[in-house]
Amino acid sequence: MKRRKFLQSVAPVALMPSLINQMSVKAFTSPGVLRGLLNSEIPNDHVLVMIFLNGGNDGLNTVVPLDQMSNLANARGNIMLPEGQLHKIVDKQIGLHPSLGGFKTLYDEDKLQIIQSVGYPQPNFSHFRSTDIWVSGSDADEYLDSGWMGRFLETNFPGYPSGYPNAENPDPLAIQLGANMPLLFQGNAAQMAFNVSSPDIFNVNVDPTTDTAPNTPAGEELTYIRTITGQIENYAQQIVTAYVNGSNAYNGYPAPGTNYLADELKAVARLINGGLKTRIYLVSLYGFDTHAEQVVEGNTATGNHANLMKLLNDAVFSFQRDLEQLGEANRVLGMTFSEFGRRVISNGSVGTDHGAAAPLFLFGTQVQPGVLGSNPEIPTGANVDDNLPMQYDFRSVYASVLSQWFCMDEMTTDDILLQHYQNLPVIKESCSTGLFDDLDPNSGVLQVEVYPNPMVDRVQVLVTSPGGPTRLELFDPLGRVVQTRNLGKVAKGTAAYDIYNEGYAPGTYYVRVQCGSYQQVKMIQIVR
Numbered sequence: 001m002k003r004r005k006f007l008q009s010v011a012p013v014a015l016m017p018s019l020i021n022q023m024s025v026k027a028f029t030s031p032g033v034l035r036g037l038l039n040s041e042i043p044n045d046h047v048l049v050m051i052f053l054n055g056g057n058d059g060l061n062t063v064v065p066l067d068q069m070s071n072l073a074n075a076r077g078n079i080m081l082p083e084g085q086l087h088k089i090v091d092k093q094i095g096l097h098p099s100l101g102g103f104k105t106l107y108d109e110d111k112l113q114i115i116q117s118v119g120y121p122q123p124n125f126s127h128f129r130s131t132d133i134w135v136s137g138s139d140a141d142e143y144l145d146s147g148w149m150g151r152f153l154e155t156n157f158p159g160y161p162s163g164y165p166n167a168e169n170p171d172p173l174a175i176q177l178g179a180n181m182p183l184l185f186q187g188n189a190a191q192m193a194f195n196v197s198s199p200d201i202f203n204v205n206v207d208p209t210t211d212t213a214p215n216t217p218a219g220e221e222l223t224y225i226r227t228i229t230g231q232i233e234n235y236a237q238q239i240v241t242a243y244v245n246g247s248n249a250y251n252g253y254p255a256p257g258t259n260y261l262a263d264e265l266k267a268v269a270r271l272i273n274g275g276l277k278t279r280i281y282l283v284s285l286y287g288f289d290t291h292a293e294q295v296v297e298g299n300t301a302t303g304n305h306a307n308l309m310k311l312l313n314d315a316v317f318s319f320q321r322d323l324e325q326l327g328e329a330n331r332v333l334g335m336t337f338s339e340f341g342r343r344v345i346s347n348g349s350v351g352t353d354h355g356a357a358a359p360l361f362l363f364g365t366q367v368q369p370g371v372l373g374s375n376p377e378i379p380t381g382a383n384v385d386d387n388l389p390m391q392y393d394f395r396s397v398y399a400s401v402l403s404q405w406f407c408m409d410e411m412t413t414d415d416i417l418l419q420h421y422q423n424l425p426v427i428k429e430s431c432s433t434g435l436f437d438d439l440d441p442n443s444g445v446l447q448v449e450v451y452p453n454p455m456v457d458r459v460q461v462l463v464t465s466p467g468g469p470t471r472l473e474l475f476d477p478l479g480r481v482v483q484t485r486n487l488g489k490v491a492k493g494t495a496a497y498d499i500y501n502e503g504y505a506p507g508t509y510y511v512r513v514q515c516g517s518y519q520q521v522k523m524i525q526i527v528r
Contacts, residue, residue, distance in 0.1 A: 055288030059358030102317030116373030119357030119390035154187035246274025356479030404430030467492035
């Protein structure tokens, strides 16, 4: 590949988002303003690899609640997976999709965490808006011009791009490989990521060049543009050098060209092994908007979703094995995410429509293994409006990764995510070790009962808790919070709280109780 073609493949994302909101580039051309801060860095050498499942993954056919099989059969009989082909985790009463055999192996090796029902309080069913919410870390009614990862990198590498690359930070801070989510990496001032269109660019060689602009106001703007261009060239050379210096050790990857996600993760492993100091990688797997032909009718373990699950499974398993054989596994954490899940019921086109909460995977040798959260409860007579409410806010996952994997203190994490979110146990030996005693949802530490059920005018929520900041939320059938009660810091013990019917339509609702880092979700029927 020629140098010009390479620059075309990376320049749009590396350059243009730095000029959003008509902000003058003069804001970044004063080299003395933040020069003293340029030696800041993340406190460790940890790497995060994010995998975006583009289109909205069907969580109920990914992590199947085995204790809900009869209700699933009623709700989605035409796409329901055969129980005998699931990879069962018996003690948690779940089964992984038949194509996720590698994930089951990682689970058995204590290298996989499944977080149940991850979402947010007011789900938006638009691909574009929900993706923006996930990558910016915003509330559903809040519009941000920066991404959570952009704010994280900006906090740790202030002044960027002025003065970068430098001796302490010679490499890109973040790389999108085969992905294009600029908002995720947009800081308050500049775009923090370097975009590589595909692994095919790694045979390129570039030579950075410099040029002097005229000493005029327009020349200052031109200097900034040329700085970014030179930065692109420098970073391109660093990436290529790391790729040449690195290697892959695992010989079980899918054949090149047969699994593009595996090709991308294979390149990421080689870059890490080649010494690249990049901290964040983003790759994507496309095709999860399975409104139709999600499965092959009559053979539901096959079809479009099964193919996607196999691509994900083979890529992640090979990547993990490669990192282990390369000796890099202890410093790499993987995380999947998707803009939303799918509806509880299937549709007439052998598919599923846009939904709310869905499971999220964390993988690596350092994850806190197991299943976080309870199996979602499926309504007996589910209808087109029924969705799964969140058990965990996706920003709680982000907060936990920032604090436990990247060692950000609580105040800094809250600043990055714009408010405080509960900390979940995601890392075995983390910077936050000691925060969690036992967050098993079935441990009895937090118990919730609701009565009467069905509810007409009022329901009493009986909460036995370890004490701490507590809130009650009522979710409607679409997975939206329709009532919230912040109870403040409650004492350890048992207390009763009332939630009243404020004219809600009949249907399946869910009461969620959050007490510190614990939560429970209970189904309740509202009738007239």
